[in-house]
Amino acid sequence: MYTVSKLEDFSPAALDAAAEELLSALVAESQAAADSAAFVEFRNRWMARKNGLLTQVNEMWLKAAPGPAKREVGQRVNLLKQKAEALVAAAEQHAASAALNVRLRAESVDISLPGIERPLGVRHTVLRTLDELISVFVKMGYSIAEGPEVETDYYNFEALNFPPNHPARDTQDTLFVANQERKAQRDRLLLRTHTSPVQIRTMERLKPPVRVICPGKVHRNDAPDATHSPVFHQLEGLCVDTNITFGDLKGTLDHAMKSLFGSQVKTSFRPSFFPFTEPSVEVSISCPFCGGRGCRPCKQSGWIELLGAGMVDPNVFGFVDYDPKKLSGFAFGMGVERLTMMSYNVDDIQQFFYGDMRFLEQFA
Numbered sequence: 218m219y220t221v222s223k224l225e226d227f228s229p230a231a232l233d234a235a236a237e238e239l240l241s242a243l244v245a246e247s248q249a250a251a252d253s254a255a256f257v258e259f260r261n262r263w264m265a266r267k268n269g270l271l272t273q274v275n276e277m278w279l280k281a282a283p284g285p286a287k288r289e290v291g292q293r294v295n296l297l298k299q300k301a302e303a304l305v306a307a308a309e310q311h312a313a314s315a316a317l318n319v320r321l322r323a324e325s326v327d328i329s330l331p332g333i334e335r336p337l338g339v340r341h342t343v344l345r346t347l348d349e350l351i352s353v354f355v356k357m358g359y360s361i362a363e364g365p366e367v368e369t370d371y372y373n374f375e376a377l378n379f380p381p382n383h384p385a386r387d388t389q390d391t392l393f394v395a396n397q398e399r400k401a402q403r404d405r406l407l408l409r410t411h412t413s414p415v416q417i418r419t420m421e422r423l424k425p426p427v428r429v430i431c432p433g434k435v436h437r438n439d440a441p442d443a444t445h446s447p448v449f450h451q452l453e454g455l456c457v458d459t460n461i462t463f464g465d466l467k468g469t470l471d472h473a474m475k476s477l478f479g480s481q482v483k484t485s486f487r488p489s490f491f492p493f494t495e496p497s498v499e500v501s502i503s504c505p506f507c508g509g510r511g512c513r514p515c516k517q518s519g520w521i522e523l524l525g526a527g528m529v530d531p532n533v534f535g536f537v538d539y540d541p542k543k544l545s546g547f548a549f550g551m552g553v554e555r556l557t558m559m560s561y562n563v564d565d566i567q568q569f570f571y572g573d574m575r576f577l578e579q580f581a
């Protein structure tokens with residue numbers, strides 16, 4: 218380690234050599250002072266007023282110099298001090314920036330690491346189909362009406378012209394709420410078997426003309442299999458005004474099916490029965506997959522049955538204080554899962570309810 222030694226020779230050349238030796242020792246030590254603690258130690262060793270190396274230079278070189286050489290030595294020692302101070306200041310800067318670098322490195326974040334990926338959700342296929350259906354009817358001026366999933370016997374059956382104990386009730390395998398025996402039959406609760414009760418609730422609420430669609434969840438006591446589920450969705454429609462005819466029903470549903478499946482699709486209406494419509498029809502569309510030639514989805518028939526529909530039975534108007542002599546209307550209903558199975562080529566209705574990501578992700 219460098220120490221200041223006494224000078225024998227005070228000639229300029231000897232002084233320069235000694236100064237050179239001192240400065241290079243100072244530089245070497247400053248480079249070794251990497252952090253701030255080491256720098257403080259380095260600065261004290263060299264600059265301390267009391268016994269720092271430069272104070273020693275004063276004592277041993279300047280004060281010890283013989284009279285005639287004093288002036289010369291004094292100038293050189295001064296110059297040497299200035300250089301030393303500049304070097305120490307530079308070393309201080311260096312140590313500070315080295316410390317900053319250490320801190321930055323410790324606090325740095327590796328932005329190339331993969332982040333936490335959250336998969337984007339999408340709408341369930343059944344709801345997507347429902348949205349499409351809704352938009353077709355909204356464009357025709359229909360608004361949306363909703364009703365409760367837990368219904369009374371009155372709204373689900375009686376006001377829809379299913380008299381108490383009428384055999385037509387057996388067509389809808391109903392899930393009843395238990396322990397209702399003490400209530401009058403019309404007040405007993407059940408899980409709605411169709412969205413048709415919303416027709417009644419809407420007509421109770423609104424004066425004609427009425428044009429609504431009623432999307433929603435319905436429940437039936439069906440054992441689950443590839444085409445049956447105890448929970449599914451329906452879209453119901455109701456249009457009531459003066460002079461509504463069967464032609465309006467046909468035109469509306471034909472237009473809706475063409476909007477959904479393309480203008481080449483044909484509709485077919487066959488007589489059927491529902492207690493709340495008279496006459497009633499089953500509506501089929503020409504198979505959109507094979508154009509009617511016959512394929513697997515249409516079971517080789519060329520047609521796919523999609524809707525129930527009919528002209529609102531005058532008895533139904535009687536339940537909601539609509540005058541059947543002045544008013545007429547039509548209603549229709551369809552199963553949303555059926556339509557979705559067709560559109561997305563799904564062959565098991567249960568898949569919609571399992572919540573299996575592998576199934577759902579196919580449509581993301």
Ligand code: PHE
Pocket residue numbers: 410411412413453454491494525526527548549550551
């Ligand atoms: N509510 C009937 C059903 O669930 C469908 C339907 C609605 C039929 C409206 C005609 C008119 O089977």
